[in-house]
Amino acid sequence: MSMTALAAGRGIRRRSGTVLRRLTANKVTACALVVVVALVIMAVLAPLIAPYSPTAVQLAQRLEGLSSAHPLGTDEVGRDILSRLVYGARISIGVSVLVVAAAAVIGMLLGALAGYFRGWTDHVIMRAVDVVLSFPSLILAIALAAALGPSLVNAALAIAIVKVPVYARLAYGETLRVRQQLYVRAARTYGIRSSWIIRRHVLPNIRSSIIVQTTLDLGDVILLIATLGFLGLGAQPPSPEWGSMISTGWHYLIDQWWYPTFTGLAIFVTVMSFNLLGDGISDLLEPTSRD
Amino acid sequence: MLKVVWQRLLMLVLVLACVSIATFLMARVVPGDPAQVIAGPHASHATVEAIRHQLGMDRPILVQYADYMNGLLHGDLGTSITTRHPVSDDLLAYFPATLELVFYAFVVALVVGIPLAILAAVKRNSIFDYAARIVSLAGLSMPTFWFGLVLILVLYGKLGVLPSSGRLSSSLPPPPHITGLYTVDGPLTGYWATFVDSVKHLILPVVALAYVQLAIVVRQLRASMISVLATDYVRTARAAGLSEWTVITRFGLRNALVPVLTIVGISFGALLGGAVVTETVFGWPGMGNYVVQSIESLDFPAIMGFTIVIATAYVLINLVVDLINIALNPEIRRGGGS
Numbered sequence: 001m002s003m004t005a006l007a008a009g010r011g012i013r014r015r016s017g018t019v020l021r022r023l024t025a026n027k028v029t030a031c032a033l034v035v036v037v038a039l040v041i042m043a044v045l046a047p048l049i050a051p052y053s054p055t056a057v058q059l060a061q062r063l064e065g066l067s068s069a070h071p072l073g074t075d076e077v078g079r080d081i082l083s084r085l086v087y088g089a090r091i092s093i094g095v096s097v098l099v100v101a102a103a104a105v106i107g108m109l110l111g112a113l114a115g116y117f118r119g120w121t122d123h124v125i126m127r128a129v130d131v132v133l134s135f136p137s138l139i140l141a142i143a144l145a146a147a148l149g150p151s152l153v154n155a156a157l158a159i160a161i162v163k164v165p166v167y168a169r170l171a172y173g174e175t176l177r178v179r180q181q182l183y184v185r186a187a188r189t190y191g192i193r194s195s196w197i198i199r200r201h202v203l204p205n206i207r208s209s210i211i212v213q214t215t216l217d218l219g220d221v222i223l224l225i226a227t228l229g230f231l232g233l234g235a236q237p238p239s240p241e242w243g244s245m246i247s248t249g250w251h252y253l254i255d256q257w258w259y260p261t262f263t264g265l266a267i268f269v270t271v272m273s274f275n276l277l278g279d280g281i282s283d284l285l286e287p288t289s290r291d
Numbered sequence: 292m293l294k295v296v297w298q299r300l301l302m303l304v305l306v307l308a309c310v311s312i313a314t315f316l317m318a319r320v321v322p323g324d325p326a327q328v329i330a331g332p333h334a335s336h337a338t339v340e341a342i343r344h345q346l347g348m349d350r351p352i353l354v355q356y357a358d359y360m361n362g363l364l365h366g367d368l369g370t371s372i373t374t375r376h377p378v379s380d381d382l383l384a385y386f387p388a389t390l391e392l393v394f395y396a397f398v399v400a401l402v403v404g405i406p407l408a409i410l411a412a413v414k415r416n417s418i419f420d421y422a423a424r425i426v427s428l429a430g431l432s433m434p435t436f437w438f439g440l441v442l443i444l445v446l447y448g449k450l451g452v453l454p455s456s457g458r459l460s461s462s463l464p465p466p467p468h469i470t471g472l473y474t475v476d477g478p479l480t481g482y483w484a485t486f487v488d489s490v491k492h493l494i495l496p497v498v499a500l501a502y503v504q505l506a507i508v509v510r511q512l513r514a515s516m517i518s519v520l521a522t523d524y525v526r527t528a529r530a531a532g533l534s535e536w537t538v539i540t541r542f543g544l545r546n547a548l549v550p551v552l553t554i555v556g557i558s559f560g561a562l563l564g565g566a567v568v569t570e571t572v573f574g575w576p577g578m579g580n581y582v583v584q585s586i587e588s589l590d591f592p593a594i595m596g597f598t599i600v601i602a603t604a605y606v607l608i609n610l611v612v613d614l615i616n617i618a619l620n621p622e623i624r625r626g627g628g629s
Binding site: 143150223268 | 306310314318429434435441443561563565571582583587594595598605609
């Protein structure tokens with residue numbers, strides 16, 4: 001067993017080298033990758049990159065326009081908008097990665113259990129999934145976040161709950177397929193424990209479609225976080241979360257247009273880069289799933 | 292076929308029952324103590340207890356649910372904490388505005404999206420294809436509220452050609468109530484000035500809202516059309532010398548239609564969610580605006596009433612889509628469903 005695992009591990013490593021090369025062969029995907037990497041570096045190194053503290057109030061300099069001191073101007077209490085956007089990347093990217101990872105892991109386990117055991121486990125889990133999917137996702141996220149109380153953590157929790165069924169359904173379908181494979185049936189015939197079969201045969205085989213889905217979901221989750229923030233259900237002031245910045249910034253839309261406009265542009269560029277990268281990865285790993 | 296329809300209807304009842312449990316839990320169990328919310332932070336213990344008793348919250352949870360369910364079946368969604376009206380009355384009053392917005396956005400998204408997607412699929416890598424791909428990518432990446440703000444900034448703020456908020460200018464009276472849709476009631480009752488004004492007020496929110504669904508429809512239909520056009524039967528039809536028009540409409544579109552219907556049903560959810568945000572940005576007096584105001588005042592009966600109404604509408608729309616698909620698809624029609 002350890003020999004096969006070793007060989008499989010080597011195979012993955014060899015493949016990942018070509019994956020990066022093939023991924024960057026597409027110019028659009030390569031650009032998206034560069035932007036995403038830059039955004040992640042910006043988020044991680046925010047204190048080094050941001051010219052000011054994101055929460056330093058300077059009432060004397062409120063609502064200033066674009067200048068060399070404040071390239072993107074200042075907000076209603078004189079905080080530097082560029083610095084807030086840089087720190088905001090931490091929240092948007094960090095929280096969305098956590099949310100997608102949590103939803104993917106939980107959804108994958110639920111879907112695998114339902115698909116492997118069938119019977120009542122299947123019924124209970126998949127009907128619950130149907131119920132969650134019978135709400136429009138944003139409406140359910142709003143209702144859940146409102147019920148839990150407005151905060152970034154609760155918004156993240158609400159979005160994770162909304163996203164779990166997507167992964168559960170995907171994992172369920174894949175598990176039904178894997179379950180029919182000869183090696184799984186053989187393992188069952190030998191009386192090997194279900195937990196071992198799920199861990200060693202089912203999960204590794206459904207992993208790649210789950211990973212593809214996570215890359216496609218990151219952008220969407222960033223948008224959901226921003227939307228809840230905009231509606232006052234996400235991060236609370238003075239947090240530099242992009243959506244909540246726009247929810248105060250839009251009152252200054254006509255006279256200080258740069259304030260909400262650049263903040264929205266940050267969301268747009270980030271989400272678009274993640275979406276393009278997700279498309280690129282999904283084309284590469286599952287060429288049949290899309291054109 | 293009848294068997295499949297019955298199965299779907301049974302499933303519908305089950306799902307709606309579970310949806311009611313979900314909203315019940317969100318309204319009564321999750322948010323700590325609604326009685327405390329109603330009483331306010333400084334209320335005495337006795338007041339909170341009195342309110343709890345009044346709401347029936349001191350009874351067993353199953354009894355509470357049975358009561359809630361009984362109310363739902365009679366159209367009772369509870370009473371709003373802020374407006375003190377029945378939530379169903381409030382929602383009904385705001386419904387026409389939302390319907391008007393969502394309906395036109397839906398029409399715009401399909402009327403623009405379907406031809407654009409077909410053109411992109413048929414003329415791959417042409418200028419149409421690139422346009423379709425950019426349009427759908429941007430739509431899927433753009434926050435709806437921000438797109439709305441940009442529209443307001445440019446067309447109201449800079450150019451001053453369109454109004455930025457509300458359904459009508461304050462100088463104009465709404466038309467006599469027939470349907471509640473100003474664009475229908477205006478012409479019916481001869482209020483032409485109101486009609487023109489309401490159309491002007493509709494343009495920006497409709498564009499902002501339509502864009503999300505347009506992006507989804509274009510992306511999915513393009514992909515589905517491309518895969519249909521690559522099938523053997525389309526190649527055979529071309530080889531047999533059928534005209535390109537016949538190939539696209541008779542073979543391509545007809546087969547791409549089933550996934551499109553499903554997409555339209557599912558993307559309707561994005562439209563309903565987008566409506567909440569769009570109404571907020573454009574001060575549109577609809578159900579979405581009502582629910583955002585309810586969120587600010589933690590008015591749970593209102594929030595959950597809205598949620599269950601929207602979820603029910605969404606489930607029903609997708610049921611209709613399923614039924615149309617069954618009617619269109621001979622394989623499902625005969626085979627007892629997949």
